[in-house]
Amino acid sequence: MAARPRRSAEESEALAARALAGDRAALARVLSDIERGADTAAFAMHGGTASHKGAWTIGLTGAPGAGKSTLLGALLSHAARLGERTAALAVDPSSPISGGALLGDRLRMPAIATDPDIYVRSMASRGRAGGLADMTRAAVRCLHACGWPRVFVETVGIGQLDIDVSTVADLVIVVLNPGAGDEVQVSKAGLMEIADLFVINKADHPGARTLRQDLAGMIATLPAGRYRPGVHETVATTGEGVEKLWTAIADNLAQAERSGALHERRARRAGREVIELADAMLKRRLEAVARSDLFDGVQEAVLAGEMSLNEAAARMVGAMSSVSDL
Numbered sequence: 620m621a622a623r624p625r626r627s628a629e630e631s632e633a634l635a636a637r638a639l640a641g642d643r644a645a646l647a648r649v650l651s652d653i654e655r656g657a658d659t660a661a662f663a664m665h666g667g668t669a670s671h672k673g674a675w676t677i678g679l680t681g682a683p684g685a686g687k688s689t690l691l692g693a694l695l696s697h698a699a700r701l702g703e704r705t706a707a708l709a710v711d712p713s714s715p716i717s718g719g720a721l722l723g724d725r726l727r728m729p730a731i732a733t734d735p736d737i738y739v740r741s742m743a744s745r746g747r748a749g750g751l752a753d754m755t756r757a758a759v760r761c762l763h764a765c766g767w768p769r770v771f772v773e774t775v776g777i778g779q780l781d782i783d784v785s786t787v788a789d790l791v792i793v794v795l796n797p798g799a800g801d802e803v804q805v806s807k808a809g810l811m812e813i814a815d816l817f818v819i820n821k822a823d824h825p826g827a828r829t830l831r832q833d834l835a836g837m838i839a840t841l842p843a844g845r846y847r848p849g850v851h852e853t854v855a856t857t858g859e860g861v862e863k864l865w866t867a868i869a870d871n872l873a874q875a876e877r878s879g880a881l882h883e884r885r886a887r888r889a890g891r892e893v894i895e896l897a898d899a900m901l902k903r904r905l906e907a908v909a910r911s912d913l914f915d916g917v918q919e920a921v922l923a924g925e926m927s928l929n930e931a932a933a934r935m936v937g938a939m940s941s942v943s944d945l
């Protein structure tokens with residue numbers, strides 16, 4: 620079962636209202652609630668619709684050390700220069716020990732951390748019931764609702780791909796490195812299926828050209844009619860190639876919008892989110908029924924052999940419809 624929120628329903632609502640009004644500290648606390656697996660339905664009711672006009676979510680995935688956080692920092696610097704309100708979410712599937720340190724450690728860019736147009740946050744699924752993907756979707760929904768239309772999500776991936784970023788993001792960037800044997804990973808780990816854009820980061824290292832050729836070769840063998848991901852090179856530490864990447868992201872999203880692919884992906888995601896919320900609602904209702912007198916009666920009837928287990932379960936399910944969600 621999900622951890623109980625520490626706040627009362629009234630407190631949660633007041634907090635959500637402040638977060639929605641643009642209060643960063645309140646937003647941070649809402650995200651911590653989401654991280655702990657608190658019930659986000661109250662927040663959803665306040666304006667957490669699945670889509671916000673003009674909002675987008677970009678996923679960044681790749682092996683640990685590929686330079687995702689550094690690249691994210693460079694992208695955020697660029698966003699700050701453009702004056703585009705942009706948020707970054709680093710999602711860490713690993714143990715509670717490393718949780719939270721992810722971005723703070725790597726994003727050595729204090730200027731960004733204090734920029735009013737930039738919001739940076741790490742999250743781990745500490746003790747959270749349910750998957751990382753649903754936590755991430757809830758967090759992104761929350762960020763969009765709270766006035767952060769552009770959200771980048773960094774996930775530790777490849778091999779230990781704990782989270783399918785394509786179920787979270789409008790566009791997935793796979794970050795690779797030269798000389799790291801990444802071309803093998805691409806074919807093995809099914810990255811060709813999830814990548815909308817490949818970034819060869821650490822392009823200052825030898826082997827960038829070889830990797831680019833290998834990737835081009837693999838992309839060329841994709842069946843006719845299949846989407847062909849673009850390949851970009853960056854040096855995240857210097858910011859080289861980042862402006863071009865930013866433009867490519869925008870072009871890619873615009874193209875996906877025109878083709879209807881973006882709509883399709885978002886519709887699937889909206890459906891998934893509705894199911895997740897409905898699932899949480901059902902669990903809460905069942906818990907409420909299990910606390911009611913009806914349950915005591917059913918329990919006794921089963922014990923006395925007057926009611927079958929199936930019938931008992933059906934009674935419980937039937938009673939769930941009369942439980943209020945508020």
Ligand SMILES: Nc1nc2c(ncn2[C@@H]2O[C@H](COP(=O)(O)OP(=O)(O)O)[C@@H](O)[C@H]2O)c(=O)[nH]1
Pocket residue numbers: 681682683684685686687688689690725820821822823824853854855856857
């Ligand atoms: N030479 C070089 N080093 C880089 C580049 N991008 C990142 N790094 C370094 O690679 C290491 C891992 O980067 P990080 O962003 O933490 O990788 P992450 O685990 O994918 O988030 C750090 O020491 C970075 O400074 C790059 O383009 N060129």
Ligand SMILES: [Mg+2]
Pocket residue numbers: 687688689721722725773
């Ligand atoms: Mg990182």
